[in-house]
Amino acid sequence: MSSPVLQAHDVALYYGGVRALNGVDLELHRGSICGLIGPNGAGKSTVIDAITGRSAIARGQIILDGADITSLDVVERRQRGLSRSFQRTSIFEGMTVRRQIELASWKTGVEDWSADADAIIQELNLADLSDVLAGELGYGEQRRLDLALALTGRPKVLLLDEPMAGLSAKESHDLARHLQALTSMWDVSVLLVEHDMDVVFGICNSVVVFELGRVIAKGLPAEVRADPRVRTAYLGSAA
Numbered sequence: 361m362s363s364p365v366l367q368a369h370d371v372a373l374y375y376g377g378v379r380a381l382n383g384v385d386l387e388l389h390r391g392s393i394c395g396l397i398g399p400n401g402a403g404k405s406t407v408i409d410a411i412t413g414r415s416a417i418a419r420g421q422i423i424l425d426g427a428d429i430t431s432l433d434v435v436e437r438r439q440r441g442l443s444r445s446f447q448r449t450s451i452f453e454g455m456t457v458r459r460q461i462e463l464a465s466w467k468t469g470v471e472d473w474s475a476d477a478d479a480i481i482q483e484l485n486l487a488d489l490s491d492v493l494a495g496e497l498g499y500g501e502q503r504r505l506d507l508a509l510a511l512t513g514r515p516k517v518l519l520l521d522e523p524m525a526g527l528s529a530k531e532s533h534d535l536a537r538h539l540q541a542l543t544s545m546w547d548v549s550v551l552l553v554e555h556d557m558d559v560v561f562g563i564c565n566s567v568v569v570f571e572l573g574r575v576i577a578k579g580l581p582a583e584v585r586a587d588p589r590v591r592t593a594y595l596g597s598a599a
């Protein structure tokens with residue numbers, strides 16, 4: 361297998377006295393989608409915050425494309441190609457879809473932000489909506505805009521925090537197809553936090569399972585699904 365595009369080594373993170381991450385090791389392989397699952401409060405969003413530099417880690421290293429980025433701040437990591445979406449949408453309601461994507465692209469420092477925005481609008485089927493104010497979009501369309509914003513500047517790695525939450529079955533299926541196309545055609549690698557097991561086991565190349573701030577299992581989807589500890593801790597009868 362190719363060398364990982366993203367690695368987290370032995371990451372620990374505390375919120376005051378609460379140990380939210382406890383020695384987490386993760387690898388994301390190039391051009392792949394890795395699912396990150398686990399019960400509420402397991403530390404999934406926190407690990408994204410740790411990787412992107414939004415929350416300071418107490419121990420460990422973050423390696424992007426072979427370079428140690430642990431001492432870089434959020435903006436520097438984004439410029440190096442580490443991008444994310446939030447569990448709650450982060451759009452500006454009073455700005456058009458196109459303007460917002462252009463602005464996000466410009467902020468990443470790419471030279472041709474207009475061409476970057478065009479390519480993303482095309483890829484995510486947002487052309488018909490490009491002059492619409494973000495506040496007027498339906499919920500599913502807002503989530504697609506969120507993904508568009510995260511894709512600006514051609515990131516190497518996308519960390520997505522429950523991008524399918526609240527979507528209809530059809531919208532989530534469409535979003536899953538967009539993600540698969542992005543990994544193959546744009547060479548983006550995706551870490552996908554997701555509660556919908558059909559999505560996770562349908563599109564992920566590997567799966568990592570969190571519980572209480574630790575990795576309790578990882579591997580190929582079929583291996584993880586069959587792991588007795590995972591079934592007990594999380595999947596239950598859904599497995």
Ligand SMILES: Nc1ncnc2c1ncn2[C@@H]1O[C@H](COP(=O)(O)OP(=O)(O)OP(=O)(O)O)[C@@H](O)[C@H]1O
Nearest residue numbers: 375378380398399400401402403404405406407447
């Ligand atoms: N800002 C914060 N301050 C203090 N504790 C926090 C903070 N954010 C998260 N926590 C705690 O850290 C732990 C991990 O939370 P986190 O949000 O990462 O879980 P999660 O796996 O993303 O859960 P969910 O599936 O509900 O989104 C939980 O115990 C949570 O209560």
Ligand SMILES: [Mg+2]
Nearest residue numbers: 404405406447
């Ligand atoms: Mg979360």
